[in-house]
Amino acid sequence: MLTELLVVGGASNIIRSRRRPREGAHYLENSMKALLVLLAASGSALASDADLLRCRALTDVAARVACYDAIPLAAGKAAPKPAVSAAATPAAASANFGLSATQMRKPDEPNSVESTLVGRIDGWGPTTQFRLANGQVWRVADDSSGSVTEIENPKITITRNSLGTIFLEIEGSKQAPRVRRLQ
Numbered sequence: 001m002l003t004e005l006l007v008v009g010g011a012s013n014i015i016r017s018r019r020r021p022r023e024g025a026h027y028l029e030n031s032m033k034a035l036l037v038l039l040a041a042s043g044s045a046l047a048s049d050a051d052l053l054r055c056r057a058l059t060d061v062a063a064r065v066a067c068y069d070a071i072p073l074a075a076g077k078a079a080p081k082p083a084v085s086a087a088a089t090p091a092a093a094s095a096n097f098g099l100s101a102t103q104m105r106k107p108d109e110p111n112s113v114e115s116t117l118v119g120r121i122d123g124w125g126p127t128t129q130f131r132l133a134n135g136q137v138w139r140v141a142d143d144s145s146g147s148v149t150e151i152e153n154p155k156i157t158i159t160r161n162s163l164g165t166i167f168l169e170i171e172g173s174k175q176a177p178r179v180r181r182l183q
Helices: 027-043 049-056 061-070 090-096
Strands: 003-008 014-019 112-116 120-124 129-131 137-140 146-152 155-160 166-170 179-181
Touching: 049 061, 166 179
Parallel strands: none
Antiparallel strands: 003 014, 112 155, 120 146, 129 137, 137 179, 155 166
16 A cells, blocks of 8 residues: 655645555455355355254263264265274363373373483483483483583483473483483
């Protein structure tokens, strides 16, 4: 949109703007056509209010989800039913909805693991892998690097913080790299 500034009046120096009409005479007409096409396309995908109200009235979560799934998307077409495994039932999925990874963690799952590193260590870098005595293999998951006094088979503790990030604490080191389990 172009604007021209006009200086009007001698001593008062009032500045007013005058807008030119939009370039292209068909701007409004094209906008209306696009809106009508969108409305026509979305109208066929809308479910009837009676079906939605019927499903909304159901109190059982699994029955409500099944009711919503049964509502046809368009005239003559039924909604495709997704394959649901026995472990991922709608009731279980809705029960876990909104929970963080920490909240979904099983209460018997440990927050830390203690073991020893196999071999000699004097530090780590961004791609360092750690083999533990219990058979697990962990890799540094960030770009950190650090050094420790060279030690053979040091004790380590792998801990998970409240946000779910996992750190490997090495005996004799004040730094703890963020790690991810490989095996």
